[in-house]
Amino acid sequence: MEDAFFSFISQFGYLAVFGLIFFENVFPPIPSELILPLSGFLVIQTSMELPLVIVSATIGSVVGAFVLYGIGRLLSQDRLESFFDTRPMRLLGFHSGDVAKAIGWFDRRGQITVLLCRCIPVVRSLISIPAGTAKMNVVRFTLYTLIGSAVWNTVLCSLGYAAGGAWETVTAQVEGFSDIVKVVIIVIAVIVIAFWVVKRIIPAMRENKSQQQ
Template identity: 75%
Template sequence: MEAAFLAFIDQFGYLAVAALILLENVFPPIPSELILPMGGFLVHQTSMALPGVIIAATAGSVVGAFILYGVGRLLSRERLTSFFETRPMRLLGFKGNDVSSAIGWFDRKGQATVLICRCIPVVRSLISIPAGTAKMNMAKFALYTLVGSAVWNSVLCSLGFGAGSAWQTVTAEAEWVSDIVKYVILAIVVVALVFWVVKRIIPNLRERRG
């Protein structure tokens, strides 16, 4: 994969950087931790300039984020509410008003997470979906995504540029940080699941049996 990305960016320059980062946003298993330092390094090998690489990557980030934002808009409040009112979801402890509660929280306090999460591995792409579902103001979403993405892209591209031929070291360190974030997220998910089972599923089953 690394060799293919190198050849692709070497041949198509800024367009390749933008395309790869767009795909990375829509399909998170493609690692920006690899593409961005590589793009910074290739400034030494091609006619690209570092600011151009950062701009191209940020453009790809914003377009990719809006694709997932659109997916979130398709998952409307009404559709999600109907889904969580189905019998299987009720057996799992969900309620239709959970959707309204979650969207209400996002409207009140969660919009800033779009900016913050753009600088956090793993969730940096996925945050666009709840933003779309909550119908976050598109101008604000674009601004937060642009700023957060520009920071993330600038750091990794600049580190790759500064490291030169040792850019893979930057990738390794960034992937190490990404792995830590994944473990933290997994731990949070496990704790949340245990809490959900204790607070929602078990009482729900007891109520049905009674």
């Protein structure tokens, strides 16, 4: 994969950086932890300039984020409420009112997470979906995404440039940080699921069983 990215960026320059980061935002498994330090290093090897590499990556980030934001807009509140009001979802402890509560929380306190999450591996792309579902103001979404993405891209591209031939060390360190984030997310998910089972699913199953008797 590294050789393919190396050749692609070397041949197409800024356009390649834009395209790869765009797809990284739409398909998170594509690693920005690899693309950005490599792009910074290739400034030394090619005619590219570091500021323009950062700008290209940031534009790709914003455009890619809007794809997921659009998907979030398609998942309207009405559609989600109808889905959560189905029998299978009720058996899992969900209620249509949960959607309104989640969107209300995002409107009041969650919008700043769009900015913060742009600097956190794994969730940096996915945060655009709830922003779209909550119909976050487009100008604010663009501004938060732009600032957060610019910080992330500037740091990784600059580190790759500064490291030179040792740019892979930067990638390894950032991937290590990403692994820690993944573990934290998994632990939180397990705790949330356990809490949900106790507080929602078990009572819902008991209620359903009593109604059938």
